[in-house]
Amino acid sequence: MSSFLGELKRRKVVRAGVIYGAVSFAALEGFEIVLSNLGLPMSLMRFLVVFAIMGLPLALVLAWYFELTPDGLKRAGDAGTPTRTPWLSTGAVVATSLFLVLGSAAWWLSSNLDAPAAFEPVSVDAASVAVLPFANLSDDPENEYFSDGLAEELLHVLAGVPGLKVAARTSSFSFKGRVQDVREVGRSLAVATVLEGSVRKSQDRVRINAQLVQAEDGFQLWSQSYDRELDDIFALQDEIAMSIVDAMEMTLVGGVEDLELEPVTTNQMAYDKYLWGRYNLGKRTEAGIQEAIENFSGSIMLDSTYARAYSGLADANLLLPSVAAGDAVRPGDAYAAGLAMARRAVELGPDLAESHASLGGALLAGWELEGGVRSLDRATELNHQYSLAHQWSALPLALLGRYNEALAAARAAASLDPLSAVAVAELGLTLRYVRRPADAVEQYDVALALDPDHAAALEGLALSYIELGAWDEARESYGRWAAQVGRDPLSVDRLVQAARTFADGGPPGDASEVIRQESRSAWARARWHALVGEDERAILEIQRAFDARHGAFWTVADPLLERLRSDPRVEAVGREIGIRW
Structure with a gap:
C-alpha cells in the first residue's frame, strides 16, 4: 500500500487531479457566462458539468502514464525512475479511458436529447412563451x-400579462433534465x-442567468444576469418578467405593478417553505404530499396571511x-380539511386564481356541482x-348539461398544456360524456402517446370502444x-x-x-353490472356508492x-347530485 501511495506521489497523480478540478471549475464558471451571452441553451450546462466529471478519470490515467518535463511530454518510466511494464500497454489504457468517457457522454446526450411526443400545433401566437425549468447550479x-420554484413563479407572473400566452407548467417542465433544441420546444408547445436559465443559490444570495430565445431560429431576444440578496427575490421576479415583455415588444398599460396579480408574502422563510410545498x-x-402538507403548514405558521x-x-x-x-386516510376528513383551507385562501386572496380553483376542487369533492363550477x-x-x-371544470360542466362550455374548457386545458397526458385524457373523458366516443378515442390515443401507462386513458379508451361496438x-x-x-x-x-x-342480444350473464x-x-361495479345486463344489481351498487359518498359520482x-x-x-341519485340529464 505504501509503495502504491509513493508511486502516486512520484507520478504526481494527486497534483494532476487537484489542478484538473481547479481548471474545470474555472472553465465551468466561464461557460455559464458564455452560454448566457451567446444565446446557447442553458441546459447545455448540465452536459458540460457531467463531461467535466467524466473527464477526471482520464486525467488521472494520463497523469499516471505520462509526465510533463522540460523536454516535453514523456512516459513516466522515461522521465526518471524506471517502472515495471504494465500488463496493459499505455495506448490500450488511454484508448479504453477515452472510449469510456466519450461513450458515456454520447449515452448521456442520446438519453437526454429526445423530446416528449407532441402533436403539431395549429398556429403559433407571436406573443407566446414557455418557461422551462431553470438549471440548478448550486x-x-x-x-x-x-430553481424549479423560481421558474414556476415567473410562469405565474407572465400568465398575468394581458395578451401573452404562456404554456402550462406540466408541459414546460416535461423538458426538465434534457438538452433540448428550443426550436423543438417551440413546435411541441406552440410558442x-x-x-430558460440557471440559478446558483448560496446562503443569502442568489445568482440568476436568464435568456429569452426565439423558438423559430434560436435567436436570442434578451439575456441578463442578476446577483442579488434573497430578500429581493420578489422584486427580481417582476423585473425579469417586465424585461421579457419589453423584449417581446408588447405594450402594457402602466408598469410592472400590472404584472403582480397574485398576493405574495414578505416573509422569505414562509416563501421558501411554500416553494418546498409545491x-x-x-x-x-x-x-411527497404528506411532506407538502408539512411544508405548507410551516409556511402558514410563519405568515398566517399567506393565501x-x-x-x-x-x-x-x-x-x-x-x-x-x-x-x-379518510377521504371525508381530507376533503373537509381541504375545503376549510380553500375558503381561508379565498378570504385572504379574493383576486387569486389559485384560491378559487382550490375552492372549486374542494366543492366538487363534496359533490357541490354548481358551487364548484362557479368557483372554477x-x-x-x-x-x-x-x-x-x-x-x-370541464366534466362538471358536461354533467350540468352545458356541453359547449364543457368542450371549450377541456380544449383550453389541452391547448395550454399540450404535453400533459392528464389534460388530454380529460378532454377524451369530456368528449365521451357529451356522446362523442369516436372523438374521444382520438384524444385518448394522443394521451397514451404522451404516457403509454396512463391508466385512466387506457380505461377511457376501452369504454369508448365499447360505446362504438x-x-x-x-x-x-x-x-x-x-x-x-x-x-x-x-x-x-x-x-x-x-x-x-348482452349487447349482441344474448341473455344477461351472471358475472357477479x-x-x-x-x-x-x-x-x-355498477357500470359492469349494467354492461352485462344485470340492471337491478347495477342500481343497488349506484345507491350504495351514493350513500357512502364514494368519489367518482x-x-x-x-x-x-x-x-x-x-x-x-x-333518477333520484342524479337529482341529489345535481346532474342534468
Missing part, C-alpha cells in the same frame, strides 16, 4: 426546489419564444386520498391561462389497463366478452363474482348507464 442539489406536491406520491400557502394546503389535502395506501369560473376569469381550472379493440385496451392497475387480464376479458354477448373481485369501486351519468336513468332510484 453546490447543494437539494436547492433544485428553489414563439422560450425562457415541489413536493408535484411528486404526486403519498410521501397561496392556504391554497397549496387545500390542494394537498384534496389529492391525498387518491394516492394514500389502504385506509390510512371565477378562477379562469382571474387567470384565463390557468389550465388546471379549465381542466377541473369495437369489441376487439375494447378487449385489447382493457387488457392493457388490467395489467397496468394490477387486475387479472383474463377475468377482465371475461367481463368484456359477457358485455359483448368476477365483478366483485375485479372492481374495487361501487361505481365501477360522475359515473352515474356515464353514457353506458343511460338505459338505467328511467328508474326512479337512479
Whole structure:
C-alpha cells in the first residue's frame, strides 16, 4: 500500500487531479457566462458539468502514464525512475479511458436529447412563451426546489400579462433534465419564444442567468444576469418578467405593478417553505404530499396571511386520498380539511386564481356541482391561462348539461398544456360524456402517446370502444389497463366478452363474482353490472356508492348507464347530485 501511495506521489497523480478540478471549475464558471451571452441553451450546462466529471478519470490515467518535463511530454518510466511494464500497454489504457468517457457522454446526450411526443400545433401566437425549468447550479442539489420554484413563479407572473400566452407548467417542465433544441420546444408547445436559465443559490444570495430565445431560429431576444440578496427575490421576479415583455415588444398599460396579480408574502422563510410545498406536491406520491402538507403548514405558521400557502394546503389535502395506501386516510376528513383551507385562501386572496380553483376542487369533492363550477369560473376569469381550472371544470360542466362550455374548457386545458397526458385524457373523458366516443378515442390515443401507462386513458379508451361496438379493440385496451392497475387480464376479458354477448342480444350473464373481485369501486361495479345486463344489481351498487359518498359520482351519468336513468332510484341519485340529464 505504501509503495502504491509513493508511486502516486512520484507520478504526481494527486497534483494532476487537484489542478484538473481547479481548471474545470474555472472553465465551468466561464461557460455559464458564455452560454448566457451567446444565446446557447442553458441546459447545455448540465452536459458540460457531467463531461467535466467524466473527464477526471482520464486525467488521472494520463497523469499516471505520462509526465510533463522540460523536454516535453514523456512516459513516466522515461522521465526518471524506471517502472515495471504494465500488463496493459499505455495506448490500450488511454484508448479504453477515452472510449469510456466519450461513450458515456454520447449515452448521456442520446438519453437526454429526445423530446416528449407532441402533436403539431395549429398556429403559433407571436406573443407566446414557455418557461422551462431553470438549471440548478448550486453546490447543494437539494436547492433544485428553489430553481424549479423560481421558474414556476415567473410562469405565474407572465400568465398575468394581458395578451401573452404562456404554456402550462406540466408541459414546460416535461423538458426538465434534457438538452433540448428550443426550436423543438417551440413546435411541441406552440410558442414563439422560450425562457430558460440557471440559478446558483448560496446562503443569502442568489445568482440568476436568464435568456429569452426565439423558438423559430434560436435567436436570442434578451439575456441578463442578476446577483442579488434573497430578500429581493420578489422584486427580481417582476423585473425579469417586465424585461421579457419589453423584449417581446408588447405594450402594457402602466408598469410592472400590472404584472403582480397574485398576493405574495414578505416573509422569505414562509416563501421558501411554500416553494418546498409545491415541489413536493408535484411528486404526486403519498410521501411527497404528506411532506407538502408539512411544508405548507410551516409556511402558514410563519405568515398566517399567506393565501397561496392556504391554497397549496387545500390542494394537498384534496389529492391525498387518491394516492394514500389502504385506509390510512379518510377521504371525508381530507376533503373537509381541504375545503376549510380553500375558503381561508379565498378570504385572504379574493383576486387569486389559485384560491378559487382550490375552492372549486374542494366543492366538487363534496359533490357541490354548481358551487364548484362557479368557483372554477371565477378562477379562469382571474387567470384565463390557468389550465388546471379549465381542466377541473370541464366534466362538471358536461354533467350540468352545458356541453359547449364543457368542450371549450377541456380544449383550453389541452391547448395550454399540450404535453400533459392528464389534460388530454380529460378532454377524451369530456368528449365521451357529451356522446362523442369516436372523438374521444382520438384524444385518448394522443394521451397514451404522451404516457403509454396512463391508466385512466387506457380505461377511457376501452369504454369508448365499447360505446362504438369495437369489441376487439375494447378487449385489447382493457387488457392493457388490467395489467397496468394490477387486475387479472383474463377475468377482465371475461367481463368484456359477457358485455359483448348482452349487447349482441344474448341473455344477461351472471358475472357477479368476477365483478366483485375485479372492481374495487361501487361505481365501477355498477357500470359492469349494467354492461352485462344485470340492471337491478347495477342500481343497488349506484345507491350504495351514493350513500357512502364514494368519489367518482360522475359515473352515474356515464353514457353506458343511460338505459338505467328511467328508474326512479337512479333518477333520484342524479337529482341529489345535481346532474342534468
